[in-house]
Amino acid sequence: MNEGGLHHHQSDILVIGGGLSGCWAALTAARAGARVLLLEKGYCGTSGVAAPAGPGHWWVPPLPGAREEAVKARLDKAQGLGEATWMHRIMARTWQTLPDIGRHYQYEPDDSGRIRLNALRGPEYLRALRTYCLAAGVQILDHSPVFGLLRDKAGRVAGAYGVHFQGALGPYRAQAGAVILATGGCAFQSRLLGAANNTGDGHLMAAQAGAQFSGMEFSSIFSIVPHNTTMSRAMIYSFARYLDNAGQEIAPDAEGQSFLGVARALAQGRVLCDLSAAPETVRAQLPLISPNVMLPFRRQGIDPFQERFPIDLVGEGTIRGVGGIRLKGENWQTGVPGLYATGDVASRESVTGPISGGGAVNAAWALSSGCLAAEAALAEGHVSTGELEPFTDNEACSNGQNGSDSREKTIRKQIQAVMLDAPTQLSRNAGNLRAARNALENCHDSLTYSAPGGSWRQRQQRRETQALLAVARWCTASALERTETLGMHRREDAITKASDVPAYHVISSGLEHVQSRREAVHA
Amino acid sequence: MIELILEAQCTACGECVTICPSNVFDGGPGGVPVLARQQDCQTCFLCELYCETDALFVHPDATATHDLTAIDVATGDYRRDSGWGSWAEDAQYRNEHWRMGDVFALARSRT
Ligand SMILES: Cc1cc2nc3c(=O)[nH]c(=O)nc-3n(C[C@H](O)[C@H](O)[C@H](O)COP(=O)(O)OP(=O)(O)OC[C@H]3O[C@@H](n4cnc5c(N)ncnc54)[C@H](O)[C@@H]3O)c2cc1C
Ligand code: SF4
Ligand code: SF4
Numbered sequence: 163m164n165e166g167g168l169h170h171h172q173s174d175i176l177v178i179g180g181g182l183s184g185c186w187a188a189l190t191a192a193r194a195g196a197r198v199l200l201l202e203k204g205y206c207g208t209s210g211v212a213a214p215a216g217p218g219h220w221w222v223p224p225l226p227g228a229r230e231e232a233v234k235a236r237l238d239k240a241q242g243l244g245e246a247t248w249m250h251r252i253m254a255r256t257w258q259t260l261p262d263i264g265r266h267y268q269y270e271p272d273d274s275g276r277i278r279l280n281a282l283r284g285p286e287y288l289r290a291l292r293t294y295c296l297a298a299g300v301q302i303l304d305h306s307p308v309f310g311l312l313r314d315k316a317g318r319v320a321g322a323y324g325v326h327f328q329g330a331l332g333p334y335r336a337q338a339g340a341v342i343l344a345t346g347g348c349a350f351q352s353r354l355l356g357a358a359n360n361t362g363d364g365h366l367m368a369a370q371a372g373a374q375f376s377g378m379e380f381s382s383i384f385s386i387v388p389h390n391t392t393m394s395r396a397m398i399y400s401f402a403r404y405l406d407n408a409g410q411e412i413a414p415d416a417e418g419q420s421f422l423g424v425a426r427a428l429a430q431g432r433v434l435c436d437l438s439a440a441p442e443t444v445r446a447q448l449p450l451i452s453p454n455v456m457l458p459f460r461r462q463g464i465d466p467f468q469e470r471f472p473i474d475l476v477g478e479g480t481i482r483g484v485g486g487i488r489l490k491g492e493n494w495q496t497g498v499p500g501l502y503a504t505g506d507v508a509s510r511e512s513v514t515g516p517i518s519g520g521g522a523v524n525a526a527w528a529l530s531s532g533c534l535a536a537e538a539a540l541a542e543g544h545v546s547t548g549e550l551e552p553f554t555d556n557e558a559c560s561n562g563q564n565g566s567d568s569r570e571k572t573i574r575k576q577i578q579a580v581m582l583d584a585p586t587q588l589s590r591n592a593g594n595l596r597a598a599r600n601a602l603e604n605c606h607d608s609l610t611y612s613a614p615g616g617s618w619r620q621r622q623q624r625r626e627t628q629a630l631l632a633v634a635r636w637c638t639a640s641a642l643e644r645t646e647t648l649g650m651h652r653r654e655d656a657i658t659k660a661s662d663v664p665a666y667h668v669i670s671s672g673l674e675h676v677q678s679r680r681e682a683v684h685a
Numbered sequence: 686m687i688e689l690i691l692e693a694q695c696t697a698c699g700e701c702v703t704i705c706p707s708n709v710f711d712g713g714p715g716g717v718p719v720l721a722r723q724q725d726c727q728t729c730f731l732c733e734l735y736c737e738t739d740a741l742f743v744h745p746d747a748t749a750t751h752d753l754t755a756i757d758v759a760t761g762d763y764r765r766d767s768g769w770g771s772w773a774e775d776a777q778y779r780n781e782h783w784r785m786g787d788v789f790a791l792a793r794s795r796t
Contacts, residue, residue, distance in 0.1 A: 204706030208731040213706070216782050268773075270780045283782040285734055285767065305708050327708055353747050358707060358727035391745045392728040397785055400792035439795075444788055450781040451788065453766035454730055458745035460762065 169326065169334035173199035173301070175539055176338035178308045178322060178364060181210025182217065182525060183505025184344030185291035186259070186532030192298035194540055199336055200300055201324065203307035203345075204359045207292035210346055211481055211506075212525070213284050214356040215395060216452060219256050220526035221280035229253055236523070240515025241648060242665030242683055243377075248512040252523075255530035256280075266290035266297075280522075283452075284356075304328060309625050311341065311367045311501070312550035319371055319500035320546035325618045333618070339546050340500050340539035343368060344532060347481035347506035348633045350581045351574065353392045354385070354476045361626040362633035364507045365487065366673075369632060370553040373487050373496045374671040376509040378633075379640035379651045380484035380516050382587040384421050386435065389472035391458040396521075398448060398455060398466075401440040405470065407431035420650070425475055425584035434470040477582040480633070482520035483650065484510050485640065488669060493538030494531050502539055504531035511667065516649020567620065570627055573605045577627075581634050591655035595642045602635050636670040639678040643668045687726045687743050691755050692717050694740035701732045701741060723750065733763045737770050 175191040177184045180202035192198045202209060222232045229250060237244045261279050267290035269277045295302060305328035312321035312335065321337040345364030349357040365375070385394045386402070404412045406427040415422055427433045445467050449456050459466045480486055486509040490497030494504050505528040510519050513527055580601050581587070586594040609631060616624075646660040647653045665683040670676065687709055690701075695717045702710040702718050707725045709732075712718035728747040733739070739761030744751050764770060768778035 204708070205704045208704050208729065208735075209706035214729045214731060216785060218786060268780070270783065272783045278783040278786070281783050281785055283767075283780055285731060285769075286780070304703070328703070353728070356706075356727065356729050358725075358729075388745070390748045392747045393745070397788055400789060401795075441791070444791070447781060447784055447788070449766045450778065451784050452782070453763055456766075457730060457743075457763055461745050 167332055169330050169332060171199055171334060171336040173197045173336070173338045174545075175199075175340055175342065175536065176201070176322060176336050177342045177344060179203070179210070179344035179346060179505075179507070180206030180292075180302065180304075181344065181346050181505065181528075182212040182288070182291075183528035183532040184342070185288070185295055186529045187342045187344055187504055187536040188300045189291065189295050189298055190533045190536040191540055192295065192300045194537070196540055198300045199338065200295065200302045201306045201308050201322065201336065202302065202304050203363070205304045206295070206302050207288050208285070209356075209359050210288070211354070211356040211360065212528075213288040214454060215284040217282060217284065217287070217525035218522050219260055219280040219529065220253055220522040221257065222253050224254070224257065236513070236515070239517055241660065243511045243515040243667070245512040251534070252513055252526045252530040255533055256526040259533055260529060263287070263290055263294065266294045306334065307622055308363065308367065309622070310552050310554070311371050312337070313371070313553055314546060314548055314550055317499065318544070319498055321550050322367070323552065325622065327618070335550065337546050337550060339544040340502065340542060342502045342504060342532070342535055342539060343487070343496075343507055344505045345507050347479060347483065347486065348630065349477055349479035349481045350578055350630055350634065352477040352479070352578070352582050353387060353394070353474070354478055354481065355392045355394045357481060360481060362629035363625060364503070365636075366625070366629035366632050368487050368496060368498070368501065368503060368507075369671065369673055371498045371501060373498050373501065373503070374669055375485060375636050375640075376488035376667050376669055377485035377511045377516075377640070378480070378636040378670050379644045379668055380511070380649060381480045381637040382590070382641075382652070383478045383483050383518055383650050384425065384475040384584050384588065385478060385482070386421070386424075386473050387476050388458045388464075389474050392476075393455060393458045394476055395452055395455050397452065398437065398440060398444075399435070401437055401444070403436045403439065404473070405434045405436060407433070420588070421475055421584065422588040425588050428475060429585050432472050435466075435473045436470050437466050438468075440467055475584045477584070477587070479581065480637070481506055482518045482524070484514050484516065484519065485637070486510065494535035495538070500544065502535040504528070504535045516651060518650065569608070570623060573609055573627055574630065576601060576605050577630050577634050581637065589652055589654045590641055591653060592642065595638060598638045599635075599642065602631065602638060605631055606635065632673060635676045639676045640668040640670045643670075643678040643680060686728055686747055686750055687720060687723060687732065687741065688751060688753050689742040689755065689758060690718060690720065691740045691742070691760065693755070694738045696738055696740075698737070700735045700737070704735045705732050730763055733760070734767060734769045736764075739764060
């Protein structure tokens, strides 16, 4: 329906974000008979961090003792933040549901003729999810970023608003019985492969609706890419050695200290990667395992196995970090009625602890959180009628002075200078964190008071900048709050050991004024 | 960053306009698309998979454009190695993603 230039949509379930988690959520709801609308900023099928990658899922068969053992191993790594129940639930749901994708994904058998169900190539996987969603009746609207959430008279989240940049052009409002937020993590627009759309929009919307965050200090993780490229795929680098500008080998980091040595050497100059230890078989297999990994080399005339090549570190923020929206219920509720948060936008501390869940746990979490939240939202059975309004009214004042594009770019650069600076992020102390906080507060002061005027595209970019900044501020406040080293959060000025204090979560919140506090882990 | 649309190979199908997650292209069925927002390109290479005639070339340098022309580039290797679209039946390019776990295990066993 189009009324006065505004498009209206109505559904039982609204899913925001069509990456791994949003697709599984939409699919689950649609197969259960619900009317589902999926709104995606980019294109559902190519957007999100899983699409150009190749997610393996946590995959443990229900054999006697197997899952208990896997959970125990993960709990040990989780250092007091993990919860066995959550781990068991995502493992079980992934095992139960993932094989369904075989209807649309063409698995190839391994050398022994076995199908390895847990390992999927990203572009094919996300294409299959899109096809499956459409076959199940999900309405997908691509190139339609959501700007913010809508509430009904009772204060319940009952929709969202944004703009269609393709198809039915122009602003829209979507009304629904429940909203599932699946906008992914935030990597501050580093060159992390596939992460450009992951600007923290969902975090911002949720905060405006009153949600809080947990574990945002676990956002300091970096990966290797060939210089100036986006190819952050890890497998081949498990055979790598790194050399500094003087040709000295950089000693591998102690556990947990990932790439601090490389980061410090990069601050001094070039770092070269040496892959000569990669076995011949792996070199030959690489293009058929991960066909995109060779592209940067081939297209720049580099033979990565015969010659050393320069690398960069790219920040992963909360993507292969951990923090996100704090969950307030066992089915991915956020504490805000009507709003669920799934996948990377939610805090994954309960299944990962303070170390990354990349490699298996995150994909299992993305899938199962989507499925289980969708089922819980349907079980609620809420039907939304009546008038809706935005949570904040700063969107309404569209006549204000145009925010200048150049100032906006400057602010984004300032945010990146703080959040993507590997040496300080990998070795935090009160001094560099306070400097980071001050820099970000200055950004906040110059951003907040400019009204979002201009074209729809400019307004979208403004929303993204606000979101990037909000996420950066929660990350920094949380990192200041946790004064011990724990997992990927390394405080070089720590006086106490994490194991000497009772385990706690760092909860952060607030947009105008950012707050952080500790909350003891309930036994 | 997306560098080139090879006009001679483009069938104006509009697929890249639709599937680019960064909404880089303008145009649609009936015309060769234009790189309307080249700087927004996130260098994900995925448009190359969806272009059945290999008319697109993404340069791996995400930070700058390179002024290349059609004669400077070879296209289609990503789609071929992926066994995507018209390559799907070619046994030579079978999806061997399943080996990834074994390779990681091999790397771990050596350290
Ligand atoms: C290189 C790489 C390799 C990885 N490999 C593995 C692995 O092997 N195993 C593993 O477990 N995990 C892996 N991960 C992590 C895994 O891919 C993620 O955990 C998973 O993709 C998260 O799913 P998601 O749907 O929450 O987020 P995403 O897949 O990032 O999707 C988020 C979606 O939301 C959309 N969106 C954002 N803002 C808006 C808005 N305002 N309106 C509408 N839509 C919006 C985005 O466009 C995007 O499509 C990897 C990650 C990376 C970066
Ligand atoms: S996908 Fe390829 S053929 Fe189709 S419009 Fe784009 S460049 Fe042309
Ligand atoms: S590389 Fe990715 S972002 Fe760039 S034009 Fe192609 S599909 Fe779009």
